[in-house]
Amino acid sequence: MTGQCRAYLAKSPEQREKALTKPGFAEVVAAAGGADRVEAYCRQLVPGRPPGAPSAGPGGGPGRKN
Secondary structure, eight states, rough: OHHHHHHHHSSSSHHHHHHSSGGGGGHHHHHSGGGGGGGHHHHHHHOOOOOOOOOEEEEOOOOOOO
């Protein structure tokens, strides 16, 4: 469930709405109690991720430019 929430939160707001209609997110929607509750549910499950924050780079840390 955490992985699905991370994937959801990594998407832009426009992509999030569309993602919730996909079968891969059905489990998160059910666990949250509905599509309108997924964002709050995921923010509790994956704390410390501010709204609109970019996803982590490889290894879980910020991405680095070489």
